[in-house]
Amino acid sequence: MRESSLPDLGVGLIGTGFMGRAHALAFHNARTTFELPFNLKLAALADADAARAEQCARSWGFERSHADWEQLINDPAVNLVAITTPNHLHFPMAMAAIEAGKAVYCEKPLAVSLEQAREMQRAAKASGVVTRVGYNYQHNPMIGLAKQMIESGELGQIVSFQGEFSEDFMGDPQSPWSWRCEQAHAGGALADLGSHLLAMARYLLGDVEAVCADSQTVHGQRPATRGSQEQRAIAIDDQTYALLRFANGARGTFGSSWLKHGYKNHLSFEISGTKGTLSFDQERLNELRLYRAGEPGRDGFQRILAGPTQPGYAAFCPAPGHQLGYNELKTLEVLALIQALAGTGNEGPDFAEALEIERLATAIRVAAKEMRWVKVADI
Numbered sequence: 001m002r003e004s005s006l007p008d009l010g011v012g013l014i015g016t017g018f019m020g021r022a023h024a025l026a027f028h029n030a031r032t033t034f035e036l037p038f039n040l041k042l043a044a045l046a047d048a049d050a051a052r053a054e055q056c057a058r059s060w061g062f063e064r065s066h067a068d069w070e071q072l073i074n075d076p077a078v079n080l081v082a083i084t085t086p087n088h089l090h091f092p093m094a095m096a097a098i099e100a101g102k103a104v105y106c107e108k109p110l111a112v113s114l115e116q117a118r119e120m121q122r123a124a125k126a127s128g129v130v131t132r133v134g135y136n137y138q139h140n141p142m143i144g145l146a147k148q149m150i151e152s153g154e155l156g157q158i159v160s161f162q163g164e165f166s167e168d169f170m171g172d173p174q175s176p177w178s179w180r181c182e183q184a185h186a187g188g189a190l191a192d193l194g195s196h197l198l199a200m201a202r203y204l205l206g207d208v209e210a211v212c213a214d215s216q217t218v219h220g221q222r223p224a225t226r227g228s229q230e231q232r233a234i235a236i237d238d239q240t241y242a243l244l245r246f247a248n249g250a251r252g253t254f255g256s257s258w259l260k261h262g263y264k265n266h267l268s269f270e271i272s273g274t275k276g277t278l279s280f281d282q283e284r285l286n287e288l289r290l291y292r293a294g295e296p297g298r299d300g301f302q303r304i305l306a307g308p309t310q311p312g313y314a315a316f317c318p319a320p321g322h323q324l325g326y327n328e329l330k331t332l333e334v335l336a337l338i339q340a341l342a343g344t345g346n347e348g349p350d351f352a353e354a355l356e357i358e359r360l361a362t363a364i365r366v367a368a369k370e371m372r373w374v375k376v377a378d379i
């Protein structure tokens with residue numbers, strides 16, 4: 001085994017579900033893909049299910065497992081705490097990690113209430129630890145290109161944003177209850193999917209000044225577990241729609257539904273300016289569609305493909321058209337986190353930005369509940 005002269009960075013990962021595996025993969029891939037300024041060590045893995053924590057630690061290459069997340073945070077080999085647990089656990093875990101002076105890589109949404117999000121941001125700011133939140137879709141090199149095109153004025157003055165994040169994993173009323181169905185644990189389609197779209201809208205177009213919205217619980221009860229006769233009452237939103245008024249003057253629409261049959265990861269937007277329209281759909285994440293106005297005889301959208309002219313793509317593949325996937329976006333998110341830790345970059349939403357996303361989501365909830373326009377600054 002060769003000794004590394006780089007400083008160690010010990011990762012402690014909490015959770016072994018969908019996102020736990022995605023984070024583990026991303027840390028592995030980051031070591032293989034990039035010249036990192038740290039000797040990245042998979043120091044410890046924790047899960048409420050101790051046997052699973054131990055088994056995953058072994059097969060995912062972590063040095064040890066903990067049955068208790070507090071032990072992981074206090075493990076001296078852990079410098080960075082990655083939190084991939086249900087939303088209501090982000091607050092106690094992140095606050096404990098900050099208290100211990102450790103960097104925090106937290107899954108989205110930041111918290112289950114604006115008050116918690118504010119406290120998390122205050123604590124992170126006071127301690128000065130690096131924080132990042134898992135709004136992975138903006139790490140797509142094609143989204144970087146879209147941002148460049150908007151900021152360089154290629155689309156002219158931006159006039160409108162039509163955004164939607166729909167999936168259909170709760171479309172069947174027999175899809176069972178999970179922690180995602182509890183207001184206190186998660187907060188419904190707006191928190192689960194919509195928060196990603198709000199992060200994207202802010203990333204590309206900046207602040208939203210005001211919103212009005214409507215929200216609905218379509219299926220008021222669901223089986224407690226798959227196939228069970230026991231029903232649980234559901235009060236969170238299955239779908240939420242909003243009108244957005246951006247600070248830059250653009251007008252927009254927002255939609256999030258986890259009931260929309262046929263859609264699997266439809267984080268999509270159309271951004272229109274005085275010179276053209278740009279369109280994106282995460283289900284085709286290696287493409288942008290661009291329409292340039294004023295080219296008579298050339299009407300129609302141009303399809304722009306991801307390729308190695310974009311550094312985030314070139315890191316994985318030297319040939320165009322070979323396509324990146326979801327897990328590569330997560331790897332690019334880990335790169336942004338590591339660059340922030342090394343002081344060589346400032347990409348990716350931190351707790352301060354994630355708090356603004358929570359403020360916007362809260363404004364949408366208030367607008368839907370009170371059936372009125374709400375100024376985001378009043379929240």
Ligand SMILES: NC(=O)c1ccc[n+]([C@@H]2O[C@H](COP(=O)([O-])OP(=O)(O)OC[C@H]3O[C@@H](n4cnc5c(N)ncnc54)[C@H](O)[C@@H]3O)[C@@H](O)[C@H]2O)c1
Binds near residue numbers: 018019
């Ligand atoms: N960024 C994305 O694209 C994306 C996608 C899916 C989920 N998420 C977010 O990731 C988080 C987790 O979602 P998921 O789909 O992986 O959930 P999941 O249910 O698949 O996994 C949750 C994990 O947390 C563990 N856990 C629960 N309570 C715990 C405790 N007290 N101590 C230690 N471990 C505990 C569970 O055992 C499980 O391993 C959520 O915040 C969700 O919003 C983000």
